Amino acid sequence: MGPEGVLSRPEDLMLYEYDGLSALEMPEAVVFPTSTEQVVRMARLAAARKMAITPRGAGTGLSGGSVVTQGGIVISFARMKKILEIDLENQRARVQPGVVNTDLTLAVADDGYYYAPDPSSQKACTIGGNVAENSGGPHTLAYGVTTNHVLGLEVVLPDGEVIRTGGKCWDLPGYDLTGLMVGSEGTLGIVTEVTVRLLRTPEAVETMLAVYDRVMDATRTVAAITAQGITPAALEMMDGFTLRAVEQATHAGYPMDSAAVLLIEVEGLREAVKEQAEQIEAICGGNRVRSVRRAKTTGERALLWKGRKNAFGALGRISPNYYVQDGVIPRTKLPEMLEFIEQVGKKYDLQIGNIFHAGDGNLHPLLMFDARDRDQSQRVVKAAQEIMKRCAELGGSITGEHGVGMEKNELMPLIFSEDDLELQRQIKALMNPTGSFNPGKVLPTSKMCGEIRVQVSAGG
Amino acid sequence: MGPEGVLSRPEDLMLYEYDGLSALEMPEAVVFPTSTEQVVRMARLAAARKMAITPRGAGTGLSGGSVVTQGGIVISFARMKKILEIDLENQRARVQPGVVNTDLTLAVADDGYYYAPDPSSQKACTIGGNVAENSGGPHTLAYGVTTNHVLGLEVVLPDGEVIRTGGKCWDLPGYDLTGLMVGSEGTLGIVTEVTVRLLRTPEAVETMLAVYDRVMDATRTVAAITAQGITPAALEMMDGFTLRAVEQATHAGYPMDSAAVLLIEVEGLREAVKEQAEQIEAICGGNRVRSVRRAKTTGERALLWKGRKNAFGALGRISPNYYVQDGVIPRTKLPEMLEFIEQVGKKYDLQIGNIFHAGDGNLHPLLMFDARDRDQSQRVVKAAQEIMKRCAELGGSITGEHGVGMEKNELMPLIFSEDDLELQRQIKALMNPTGSFNPGKVLPTSKMCGEIRVQVSAGG
Numbered sequence: 001m002g003p004e005g006v007l008s009r010p011e012d013l014m015l016y017e018y019d020g021l022s023a024l025e026m027p028e029a030v031v032f033p034t035s036t037e038q039v040v041r042m043a044r045l046a047a048a049r050k051m052a053i054t055p056r057g058a059g060t061g062l063s064g065g066s067v068v069t070q071g072g073i074v075i076s077f078a079r080m081k082k083i084l085e086i087d088l089e090n091q092r093a094r095v096q097p098g099v100v101n102t103d104l105t106l107a108v109a110d111d112g113y114y115y116a117p118d119p120s121s122q123k124a125c126t127i128g129g130n131v132a133e134n135s136g137g138p139h140t141l142a143y144g145v146t147t148n149h150v151l152g153l154e155v156v157l158p159d160g161e162v163i164r165t166g167g168k169c170w171d172l173p174g175y176d177l178t179g180l181m182v183g184s185e186g187t188l189g190i191v192t193e194v195t196v197r198l199l200r201t202p203e204a205v206e207t208m209l210a211v212y213d214r215v216m217d218a219t220r221t222v223a224a225i226t227a228q229g230i231t232p233a234a235l236e237m238m239d240g241f242t243l244r245a246v247e248q249a250t251h252a253g254y255p256m257d258s259a260a261v262l263l264i265e266v267e268g269l270r271e272a273v274k275e276q277a278e279q280i281e282a283i284c285g286g287n288r289v290r291s292v293r294r295a296k297t298t299g300e301r302a303l304l305w306k307g308r309k310n311a312f313g314a315l316g317r318i319s320p321n322y323y324v325q326d327g328v329i330p331r332t333k334l335p336e337m338l339e340f341i342e343q344v345g346k347k348y349d350l351q352i353g354n355i356f357h358a359g360d361g362n363l364h365p366l367l368m369f370d371a372r373d374r375d376q377s378q379r380v381v382k383a384a385q386e387i388m389k390r391c392a393e394l395g396g397s398i399t400g401e402h403g404v405g406m407e408k409n410e411l412m413p414l415i416f417s418e419d420d421l422e423l424q425r426q427i428k429a430l431m432n433p434t435g436s437f438n439p440g441k442v443l444p445t446s447k448m449c450g451e452i453r454v455q456v457s458a459g460g
Numbered sequence: 461m462g463p464e465g466v467l468s469r470p471e472d473l474m475l476y477e478y479d480g481l482s483a484l485e486m487p488e489a490v491v492f493p494t495s496t497e498q499v500v501r502m503a504r505l506a507a508a509r510k511m512a513i514t515p516r517g518a519g520t521g522l523s524g525g526s527v528v529t530q531g532g533i534v535i536s537f538a539r540m541k542k543i544l545e546i547d548l549e550n551q552r553a554r555v556q557p558g559v560v561n562t563d564l565t566l567a568v569a570d571d572g573y574y575y576a577p578d579p580s581s582q583k584a585c586t587i588g589g590n591v592a593e594n595s596g597g598p599h600t601l602a603y604g605v606t607t608n609h610v611l612g613l614e615v616v617l618p619d620g621e622v623i624r625t626g627g628k629c630w631d632l633p634g635y636d637l638t639g640l641m642v643g644s645e646g647t648l649g650i651v652t653e654v655t656v657r658l659l660r661t662p663e664a665v666e667t668m669l670a671v672y673d674r675v676m677d678a679t680r681t682v683a684a685i686t687a688q689g690i691t692p693a694a695l696e697m698m699d700g701f702t703l704r705a706v707e708q709a710t711h712a713g714y715p716m717d718s719a720a721v722l723l724i725e726v727e728g729l730r731e732a733v734k735e736q737a738e739q740i741e742a743i744c745g746g747n748r749v750r751s752v753r754r755a756k757t758t759g760e761r762a763l764l765w766k767g768r769k770n771a772f773g774a775l776g777r778i779s780p781n782y783y784v785q786d787g788v789i790p791r792t793k794l795p796e797m798l799e800f801i802e803q804v805g806k807k808y809d810l811q812i813g814n815i816f817h818a819g820d821g822n823l824h825p826l827l828m829f830d831a832r833d834r835d836q837s838q839r840v841v842k843a844a845q846e847i848m849k850r851c852a853e854l855g856g857s858i859t860g861e862h863g864v865g866m867e868k869n870e871l872m873p874l875i876f877s878e879d880d881l882e883l884q885r886q887i888k889a890l891m892n893p894t895g896s897f898n899p900g901k902v903l904p905t906s907k908m909c910g911e912i913r914v915q916v917s918a919g920g
Contacts, residue, residue, distance in 0.1 A: 043742045089792045145631055163880050167856045171605055173864040175884050179639030216765035228662035272732030328629045332549045397629045404633040420623050424635050430890050
């Protein structure tokens, strides 16, 4: 790879201790391959020397998927960021894993297409990282998560073998290895090429901000919208604490004195969008909304979304540290869950903000703390565990879109039986027999059942 | 299971030699479990006695997935047909595998919901069978195949262990075993419970019949519709030979003297449907359509669909036998592929009809023959092989929705490398180590690369 393709000085490697969640330890080297062949050679070298390999996109992940747990080599995909093929007629694109999420959309936008999965970090995060974590985003409600948009992969296995799964078709015969790889967080193989679906840009979009004086009215509106058979493209909720922090940072026009806002987007054909927007306004009106404002310009729409997408950053301005959680519940349990989170906040004496992808029941409680306060840091982790446990009890899940990583692998027994986990271990043992690819991620490593393992002191 | 739960008389067992494709050999017994526990006991018994187990839904499959290849026991799900839970608020249902596809829709239709995957055999085929084969249908274009609607499974493994994969959420952490199981045709485990998504019945539907004097104009219309960013709910094509057979059988109103028809359906909000239907009519008009007729009543719509859905049956009236093929190509290759199929027909002196799920490039060439004519029967298989090979060469696949079964496992090397297949074999060896679950299906069993193994003489 040449000297420009490898980092090994400690001051350079330090940067790779971190991702969006956590810092752990320094890798021994970071390499920047430019081709699948170079990834193959790294895999073979690492296998021969019994070193760990951890793949890394942009390092924006929130569950520690790209930080190293046992030293070894980090493979950064920063130089594999070519869009290899755009096939508009069949609505497909083939990209290298280092392509930044939003760059793919930019490449096809003028022709009227886009790539649907849109994590809040989409201006930085890579499609390879999205595939590893099976990332979601605000538009998951209408379009599903990353796995619903990935049709084919090229994958390097730990022994250096290269396999191709899927292709341009909706589905291929045989076992669905594409689906198996998506969300496996680099523990089964390293993705070196991705074939994705492209969608047509909708003819019209309406983005609405509904403002509430009581949180419960906002959650009731969510239930009422979906009960009427309307599937908005996005249906986001922020509570008063969070929206105030966001407003101070981005001046998106969220009213500082409100208890909650819903950010609702509908899209499609012009006539249908108009009709749906009117229906939604009526539903909001029936649920004690204070006001509903429609974005009048593209700029106004962008500002509303900027507020939402930069919300985590905005909280960093008002709290020394925060811990973002990621849970899922059936959306009918939203009001019950909100109440529970409030109780947990009281029990542990913590300020907890709430951002929900409300339409699909994906919660992001935001736990504020000061990492210098050891007791508070410990309380944050306990509170997060209680919230995750409750998600599981309500028939939900311990992560909606941020992944398991090294944060939640010890929580896996909350939703999987020992038999279920054993089968997952066997699949990992089959594909990654020495455990050299991204060790310490996804599956439980110990008997610390139900414990979040992350050191939140590093987060935020 | 008691005497009423087991068949073992030869005259009863004979019926289970058959499915929609083929007949091979008689099982030693057919059992009708009523619970997961009984399936577990059968799996344990079969493991102890080293007997094969072949699961069976309604036996409507078209790739031999439910016929036995090595004797043993057939597990019929005819008595496990309970809808276990309907959760309309979260748009989920939990069913036993023997539930007939259309019965689930009927159970929720009055509340305004439906189950989207709709194979043509939906009035008979079971959801368990659909899961095994990852079935599609005319509405795959807009809604995807079965795997896009299955969120969770209960599965009995060959050693009798029961695992649960997924659940009610969009996706769960860890490896996607639900996706791995769907389409694995009973070779990795036997599904005993399925959790599916329910969709809201659209407010409005328009069904159109576009009639053409030249096949090429119909294929051009397909390309033009999708190029304009319109995704109809269904976009089906039948050539003149096929539509004449259908018309004679069902009197759906397909003009007997036309070269091709498109059956086009759009659905959604009333206003949007109206606008899309007008756009589509305009596109048809720009591609030399002879006429476009919109179904005016529910009855008329049902009749148009009856023609399409019973097309295979209608061909049985005009030919002693026929062999339905199932291939996929990128939809932009439709005109090229149609020409190729015509050439193949000439080369082998065979009448070939064409029914396409045109919007998603899923072809069903229908090869007419008389099974009593040995030479003709052999030509049919050779012609089908050439067509499948061409699909693979054009970047497509050897099955779109009918599955691999024992028909196409020797064709798998057309689209998978030896390394890809080896990994699939290893996954099978992990989950089904003795190979006792549905032996002889999906993966190649010999070195007969590129050969269709089915004895078409039994088909039709």
